[in-house]
Amino acid sequence: MKAELISIGDEILIGQIVNTNAVFLSKALNKIGVEIAQISSISDQKENIISALDEARKRANFIIMTGGLGPTKDDVTKHTLCEYFDDQLVKNERVLEHIENIFRKYVTTPISEMNRDQANLPSKATLLHNAYGTAAGMWFSDRGQVFVSLPGVPYEMEALMRNEVLPKIQQEFVLPALYHKTILTYGLGESAIAERIEAWENQLPHPIKLAYLPSLGRVRLRLSTKGQALEKLKEQVNEQIEKVIPLIEDIYFGTEEDQSIEFLIASRLKKMGKTLSCAESCTGGAIATRFTAHAGASEFFCGSAVTYATESKTDLLGVEKSLIEKHGVVSGPVAAAMALGAQKKYQSDYALATTGNAGPTKGDQGQEVGIVFIGLATPDGVESFEFMMGNNRTRVIQKTVNQALETLYRVLLKAPV
């Protein structure tokens, strides 16, 4: 079974939004064993939708479209699907009732004909109930292939996938297991790693596939495979990982399945019963945002003092003015003092601090673009580390976040649980 995703709407084509729906859909489908053959974004013109469907059905037997189901004129998906499947719109009483209900409960303006029209659906479609919105999902079976149309609003689409589409796929198809596991390395380039592990890579048994994912100072090695039994696949992949670790011991710092490094840190801290706070200057809150995006963050995360202005490092974190004057605000001693300040103010066990110049111009005190210091306070003391993160602002911030998380995680791995 191969799937294909089609996003309908100009906002992706003009760069107005990022296609995060594709990430959710790919992950969710992969998890239940559905491989994605292609992801396309197209404009909301009838003829483009029709030709995209024609092409997609050559490559895949399961096609999911998102977008174009709203009540307004620029939403043409429903009418296009009627034309494509030689069908017509019929009023669906259940959907109409649901729409009227939403208006009664949540909307202050009266319901209109435009809203009621959203209950008119192609007669050949199986209804997929949209609990959170007025645009119903649709499931079409046509010549042995399935076409699903979902609204483009992320949380409506996600709920429809979880509650309607994924269970229906699992009911109607026999699916293989897919398994991916990623090895995290830090400090060596892609080709240097490839040379070291060449013999190992060459002996990887079919269908295990290796991909190199270099990004911001680290290289992740992803092993992918598919088969019948998930447990067997996990065993085979883990066996290969055991073999490769001795070859990359100095740069290896863990594996992740579906887990981000902040998730690994969160689990570890919770297991240890320890807490964390941050003091962020150049990362401007980006480290805190990573932790607090996940539910349960309050179990270990106390907070972060984003001290962008120099004075605020003194006023909020108690960093001595004289220390800043002596070493400069972008320096190891200030990073360490920020970490100690956060640890004290938030009464946390660990504290992570960043100070640096993300650019694009030299700092007030002549600090080079890209220079970053990371401070880490632990129950045993404090350390600081210096890094050069290049000269692109977004990249400096992201590299610093990654580096800070990795620095913390390495230390946590050595601490007793």
Added chain:
Amino acid sequence: MKAELISIGDEILIGQIVNTNAVFLSKALNKIGVEIAQISSISDQKENIISALDEARKRANFIIMTGGLGPTKDDVTKHTLCEYFDDQLVKNERVLEHIENIFRKYVTTPISEMNRDQANLPSKATLLHNAYGTAAGMWFSDRGQVFVSLPGVPYEMEALMRNEVLPKIQQEFVLPALYHKTILTYGLGESAIAERIEAWENQLPHPIKLAYLPSLGRVRLRLSTKGQALEKLKEQVNEQIEKVIPLIEDIYFGTEEDQSIEFLIASRLKKMGKTLSCAESCTGGAIATRFTAHAGASEFFCGSAVTYATESKTDLLGVEKSLIEKHGVVSGPVAAAMALGAQKKYQSDYALATTGNAGPTKGDQGQEVGIVFIGLATPDGVESFEFMMGNNRTRVIQKTVNQALETLYRVLLKAPV
């Protein structure tokens, strides 16, 4: 001239990464008048790349591929292009020298054959110099169409676009002007707006196109057009915007061209010579991250106290314990006190505070999931506002960030410059 983007590599298809390259490319191309017909993500198999190229050339005359140019085995783009254009690899001395230089200057491991092989390029390709990496960009002209191949690493790709591809497009093609402008509205649903502005929408002159972009409590109305002279297009679009504003006065709060709301706030504060700080609980640093992502943030942004733990609201911001006990940590008075605390600690003119329960479970003190208070301290006093943001964690956080920024922006618009 129509362009098409093809991302090569499995990481997008399995949902491991978001396709941010597509956002950069679409924006950059749109700006110089190149429309995007389709964006596709495909796997790194030779046959998939070839069929994607065949399909793309039916729709577009300018095709940009990203990815698959690394030195490792899973990188097949270069070999595939040789096959597609009936070409062969030839050593490029200039590229070889550049690669050797990078290794001498920045890499601690010795250069290998694998690295040197990156200097072997298809003989028919025009070289696009990659200043930041070892994978050269390539420009092919074939039967009146252009095919460009770029590395997938974002900052390498972005520099190649800026320095090589965009100037070459502008040199070789005559391009129309494209113009988009977006009207920001808050507080009314998509269909209710559509009904109000129906007569206006129907009279929009060709080729001005209207799109409704609903997201997290607000609806943006995008007007797009194309033609010969950019100034003329701007005039035509602005004329239409002048006409529609009276119809939506109560929900209208501005327009953006390429600007995010944090950018509008930043410009306004800089113009006013005023500063801002934040006190973030439920948004966990996400507001600070939005501001600090942009260069020049230090001109107006002092910082943000992310006070996730209840005690830290007292310890860092000086919120009275008795106030928290009396009203609960998720309350209007606490939001207001947090804002005043940040304003004082950071010595800023304005301060924005958030406290709420993002879920997924009820708060310690029984606060409902989705309830959020926003506090805003100004030079004239402090106010707090209550909101219900639904029950999806990510959405609650994002809606709160948007709502807080919008609350602040409305107040700033009324303040004297």
